[in-house]
Amino acid sequence: MRRIVKLGALATVLAAAGAASLHAWPIGRPVALETIAGDAARGAYLARMSGCIACHTDAEGGGAPLVGGVELPTDFGTFHSPNLTTDIETGIGGWSIREFSKAVRQGISPDGEPYYPAFPYPFYSRFSDQDIADLWAAFQTVPAVAEAAPEQELRFPFSFRPALKAWRAMFLDMGPLEPREDKSDAWNRGRYIVRGPAHCGACHTPRNMLGARQAELRLHGADGLPGGGESPPITKAALEKGGWTVASLSYALRSGITPDGDVFGGSMGEVVRDGTAFLSDDDLRAIAIYLLDKDESDEQ
Template sequence: MMAWPIGMDPPDGLDMLTGDVDRGAYLARASGCIACHSNFEAGGAPLAGGKPIVTRFGTFYPPNITTDPEHGIGAWTVSDFARAVRQGISPEGDPYYPTFTYMFYGDFSDQDIADLWSAFQTVPAVAEPSPPQEAIFPLGQRWVMKLWRAAFLMEPDTAADPEQTAQWNRGKWLVEGAGHCGACHTPRNLAGARIDTERFAGNDRLPEKNQAPAIRPTDLRDSGWDLTSLAYALRSGIMPDGDVFGGTMAEVVTEGTRFLSDDDLTAIATYLLQSNLPEDTN
């Protein structure tokens, strides 16, 4: 369902659910929606379109997702929204480019979707069109992305481990799912797909010449991180050596993780420092 063929059947029962606006807003922060789809540096309104993402595959523009019916998602249904978030498929049936991190949201529950949808309905409409995506040939033809999905799309590994604590499992859900840490901290192959055997091993080829360090448990410990300092950094942006996060990670904190609860920040730190990754063999 996630890869090929692309499912178009609407989710059942979503119209019957009552969304929690506050929970949806919290999940939007945890999932990076505000950071990606807003360009505050240019004076943009929240969710009215993000900064361009310049990659070797072209320049991609996070679109306007305000309630404007023409330029945003105001004409969408909740089923359209669910398909976009969990499957990466537009209301017209076209696949989105993987700069949209939908593949990490595939395990969002119907209630998660209803909560997010309710929160997005409170966003003021901004009648501002998003620039067209500028993908290199042949990626400008959306059907090509169906082939990419069939070859490389991975479903999120967010299932709870019964042998772990509730805190560890909450951290796993946030790190492997909503927080999509692997989108930046995992290297990618020539086709732009994550190399799962090197999960969290770092990535020195991010857009705008940014780099993401390795965040496997031994890497973090060797760099001086512990449970307290990692949770604090996700709140404040301040690292153990007194320096501060820069680049993309600064935006992640400013528009995302600093709004999370202390319990969730501790859960993220717990999972990152205690996960048993195959690559963590140092």
């Protein structure tokens, strides 16, 4: 009995030491963007491309744009998107552009805490410094709304946020994309959009039990999406088998109407309504060109 007590005490001490180490584990890289002038119009376009409107606007509940509060039920608990307006207390009005950049590209809060990967910052790490400056300029134009988003509702041990530092070390793949010289400008633009701002792989790639995307099944479709439902595969082979062409895929991303006359439903319907419907014809065509002509190594 005494030995069991000692082992229990030792386990408690080790657990406490591990928790303290995770708390103290520094993450993130320094940022310097103050000298870059942002273009608010281009930033607003990038925000649409990135799904900011759909995820941070409670359209069904009649919420104001970018006030947050959208529920994202998952196997780990329920996430609530935060307020992205310029309100100082409940939004991002008190942030600096450096803090904004670290949040968007590195997944780190102004307090130095890691964000949960429900926020697709691994994809947003593809943003250039100019992209971040433009997004920042756009968000500065959003009217302040003093409305705090609900707290995240996660089960233990997922509620222990410092553990995300270990998750990042195991699974995180971030960084810019270098253009492929053997591909066209349109193909490279589509690659940047799909693997970056549009974060297609966030919904169309299955995840393991810890919520990390399974690289070997990139864009092969997934089930158990936030809120339920599943996504179809959008690999080159799957799209070709379905009879998709550059023209029909571009049109579907603009209108939500598929080649057989049906319409996208569920979360993809929201993606079109709040995001891809606003993209230029050139960008929609670039997305389609990339998806229908990508290498296996580029499925993300």
